[in-house]
Amino acid sequence: MSTAPRTLFDKVWDGHVVVPECVEHPAVLYVDLHLVHEVTSPQAFAMLAARGLKVRRPDRTLATLDHSTPTYAPDAEGRWPGIDPAAGSQIEALRAHCRTHGIDLCDVGSGRRGIVHVVGPEQGRTWPGGLIVCGDSHTSTHGAFGALAFGIGTTEVGHVLATQCLLQRKPKTLLVRVDGELGPGVTAKDLALAVCGALGAGGGAGSVLEYQGAAVRALSMEGRMTLCNMAIEAGARAGMVAPDDVTFDWLRGRPGVPQGTAFDEAVVGWRRLFTDEGARFDREVVVDASAIAPTVTWGTASDMTMPVDGPVPEPSSDTESAALAYMELAPGQPIRAKSIDVVFIGSCTNGRIEDLRAAASVIEGRRVAPGVRMLVVPGSDQVRAQAESEGLDRVFVAAGAEWREPGCSMCIAMNEDRVPDGGFAVSTSNRNFRGRQGPGSRTFLASPETAAASAIEGHVADPRPYLQEVSRA
Amino acid sequence: MPEPFRSITSRFVLVDRDHVDTDQIIPARFLTTTSRDGLGAHAFADWRGRPDCPLDAPGAEDARILVGGANFGCGSSREHAVWALVDFGFRAVIAPSFGDIFRRNAVENGLLPVQVAADQIAAIRAHPDAEVTVDLEACEVRMAGHRSASFPADAFGRHCLLHGVDTLGFLLERAADIEAFEVARGDGGVR
Numbered sequence: 001m002s003t004a005p006r007t008l009f010d011k012v013w014d015g016h017v018v019v020p021e022c023v024e025h026p027a028v029l030y031v032d033l034h035l036v037h038e039v040t041s042p043q044a045f046a047m048l049a050a051r052g053l054k055v056r057r058p059d060r061t062l063a064t065l066d067h068s069t070p071t072y073a074p075d076a077e078g079r080w081p082g083i084d085p086a087a088g089s090q091i092e093a094l095r096a097h098c099r100t101h102g103i104d105l106c107d108v109g110s111g112r113r114g115i116v117h118v119v120g121p122e123q124g125r126t127w128p129g130g131l132i133v134c135g136d137s138h139t140s141t142h143g144a145f146g147a148l149a150f151g152i153g154t155t156e157v158g159h160v161l162a163t164q165c166l167l168q169r170k171p172k173t174l175l176v177r178v179d180g181e182l183g184p185g186v187t188a189k190d191l192a193l194a195v196c197g198a199l200g201a202g203g204g205a206g207s208v209l210e211y212q213g214a215a216v217r218a219l220s221m222e223g224r225m226t227l228c229n230m231a232i233e234a235g236a237r238a239g240m241v242a243p244d245d246v247t248f249d250w251l252r253g254r255p256g257v258p259q260g261t262a263f264d265e266a267v268v269g270w271r272r273l274f275t276d277e278g279a280r281f282d283r284e285v286v287v288d289a290s291a292i293a294p295t296v297t298w299g300t301a302s303d304m305t306m307p308v309d310g311p312v313p314e315p316s317s318d319t320e321s322a323a324l325a326y327m328e329l330a331p332g333q334p335i336r337a338k339s340i341d342v343v344f345i346g347s348c349t350n351g352r353i354e355d356l357r358a359a360a361s362v363i364e365g366r367r368v369a370p371g372v373r374m375l376v377v378p379g380s381d382q383v384r385a386q387a388e389s390e391g392l393d394r395v396f397v398a399a400g401a402e403w404r405e406p407g408c409s410m411c412i413a414m415n416e417d418r419v420p421d422g423g424f425a426v427s428t429s430n431r432n433f434r435g436r437q438g439p440g441s442r443t444f445l446a447s448p449e450t451a452a453a454s455a456i457e458g459h460v461a462d463p464r465p466y467l468q469e470v471s472r473a
Numbered sequence: 474m475p476e477p478f479r480s481i482t483s484r485f486v487l488v489d490r491d492h493v494d495t496d497q498i499i500p501a502r503f504l505t506t507t508s509r510d511g512l513g514a515h516a517f518a519d520w521r522g523r524p525d526c527p528l529d530a531p532g533a534e535d536a537r538i539l540v541g542g543a544n545f546g547c548g549s550s551r552e553h554a555v556w557a558l559v560d561f562g563f564r565a566v567i568a569p570s571f572g573d574i575f576r577r578n579a580v581e582n583g584l585l586p587v588q589v590a591a592d593q594i595a596a597i598r599a600h601p602d603a604e605v606t607v608d609l610e611a612c613e614v615r616m617a618g619h620r621s622a623s624f625p626a627d628a629f630g631r632h633c634l635l636h637g638v639d640t641l642g643f644l645l646e647r648a649a650d651i652e653a654f655e656v657a658r659g660d661g662g663v664r
Contacts, residue, residue, distance in 0.1 A: 202544030
């Protein structure tokens with residue numbers, strides 16, 4: 001073992017090399033956990049079937065239904081009346097593949113179904129130091145636990161199903177140090193958006209980010225997941241946070257982790273997962289947490305960000321001018337001038353219990369503005385049950401919002417949950433791309449607090465006045 | 474397994490915007506398929522029919538090369554984006570930079586990602602009717618009357634594209650190494 005100082009990323013990478021890389025070929029890396037969902041897996045299972053291959057490690061594979069799955073209640077057989085036939089057959093295909101190959105599927109009725117990146121950590125399948133992949137770019141979420149986690153294409157899903165391995169060139173490392181403290185009403189989501197703004201939408205390309213600094217240490221696990229989730233929106237392969245007591249306390253007792261003293265033994269190893277003093281990153285960026293305001297996007301790429309209380313910026317490129325035109329915004333105007341049609345709270349970015357509590361704290365005792373449709377979509381069965389036990393569902397429904405079944409929903413708009421053509425949405429999801437939330441949709445990305453405040457006011461709104469009221473009460 | 478790629482010469486389609494994400498290349502509502510075939514019909518679906526849609530321009534259906542902006546193919550991991558471009562007829566995308574997952578998916582499907590500097594792209598853009606040659610053996614982009622531009626190609630990806638190598642086959646041949654790795658970490662008996 002080399003004694004040279006190593007980054008967190010180096011340690012996790014080194015622990016998974018089956019065949020080292022050389023000029024002629026990439027490294028062969030071993031995958032600890034392969035997460036599977038209905039949309040990016042059927043062609044991979046077909047690849048295995050065509051060659052007569054079986055899944056090498058079903059025990060290291062965990063499946064769920066989330067992307068094209070409806071967010072209205074299924075019937076007693078776990079089927080959705082009136083579902084789009086193509087989406088329905090995709091769901092049945094995953095069920096059949098999981099039966100054939102002995103893969104654990106978090107299906108309807110299991111109490112464990114939900115968005116793949118909410119389910120993995122919740123079930124304790126996401127471990128510090130692990131290598132985790134999924135046919136979904138937001139796999140970076142799991143880096144919050146000190147795992148190396150990234151999205152792969154369907155051909156690579158087939159590789160992992162068949163061999164539990166992946167061909168990868170070693171990426172570069174990029175340190176994002178967030179000094180200082182986030183202000184009141186400023187969340188992990190605002191930090192994630194600020195990082196996208198600082199790095200640029202493609203600024204992290206070819207790199208694995210490690211987030212360090214006081215502001216990152218101060219985040220809860222939910223907040224760290226939100227932050228790592230959006231590493232891909234800065235173009236990065238993955239984002240990582242070194243595990244600490246916050247991580248271990250969060251994981252302890254979950255079904256997929258070692259139990260009792262075995263957990264404590266695992267923690268001893270996990271405590272070695274940090275960047276050594278003197279380890280070198282290929283690049284370093286410093287962000288000042290205290291300078292970040294509640295942040296929203298004004299355009300159609302992740303780095304088109306602005307403070308919620310600021311003016312829409314001047315465009316600096318043809319791409320930005322086209323984005324402003326698409327969003328029907330003019331430079332210099334306040335973003336609150338644009339009235340909205342939809343508020344979406346949910347997704348693998350902000351569909352966890354803390355996110356729902358935050359949104360509920362803003363909207364409790366208030367009403368969704370006339371003409372605005374508000375959807376609240378919990379990230380999983382467990383998040384939904386927890387929220388209901390705390391009465392959050394009643395807070396949302398009393399305010400005039402819809403309380404839905406778990407799924408990716410309006411983040412990806414594969415099911416019925418879509419922003420109408422030409423409509424404007426404030427969303428806690430991760431992508432403001434043209435038409436992402438439905439053909440012709442326009443998206444302002446924001447934190448749950450900002451989204452809830454926007455629902456009340458009917459336009460993009462600063463959440464801080466509402467939070468001050470809460471703290472005075 | 475993709476067919477081998479050596480060199481192609483073709484007119485090009487210009488998608489003249491930075492950060493063209495995979496939701497543009499194929500919107501999510503077309504991902505409910507369980508097949509990888511026939512997705513060319515949905516390539517840039519929400520752009521089609523608009524007056525400025527480059528894929529509707531005369532001759533676009535015969536172009537084998539797409540010229541894009543920075544960070545082309547950013548966003549989602551959907552391999553459907555590559556399947557759609559290949560099914561439409563493209564064999565190469567020339568851009569100043571690419572989304573990482575798109576680049577990997579492209580190579581797996583015989584779609585060559587060609588990264589050249591923005592000024593080289595500008596030279597190509599200035600000649601919308603020109604034929605462009607993408608030569609993987611020489612790692613060069615050529616256009617009549619212009620200096621050729623070299624592009625980087627990962628040795629493995631290049632080898633796979635030139636010879637139509639099956640990457641799953643490469644991994645399956647490492648079965649003994651994989652098994653040894655599992656045994657070494659005390660995880661060999663689970664199969």
